[in-house]
Amino acid sequence: GHRFFSTVEGRIGLGPLGIKPGDDVCVLLNGPIPFIFRQKEAKDNFEHVGHAYMYRIMYGEALEKHSDEESVFLLE
Incomplete structure (x- = not known):
């Protein structure tokens, strides 16, 4: 299932369904x-x-506007 x-x-x-306030969209x-x-x-x-579905963030649209922002993080 999914949640708005x-x-x-x-x-x-x-x-x-498990999304909570404070989670990050990446x-x-x-x-x-x-x-x-x-x-x-x-940290x-x-x-x-x-994963998420978001208007105007799908298929690289977000990277077109924020291509200079970059972060490195460890996934567990």
């Missing part, structure tokens, strides 16, 4: 859809919660 959610920027999407380079990650106790460690 909104971001602090006011974007809306459809994500996994667009991976060359990825067709955004993913939901949750920060673990260690740069995240767990994969699921």
Whole structure:
């Protein structure tokens, strides 16, 4: 199943049932859809919660506007 959610920027999407406030929406380079990650106790460690469907963020649209932003993190 899926659940509707909104971001602090006011974007809306459809994500996994387990999505919680504070989870991060991430667009991976060359990825067709955004993913939901949750920060673990260690600052740069995240767990994969699921994927999302979001208007104007699918299929690289987000990277066109924010191509200079980059982060490196560890997935567990």
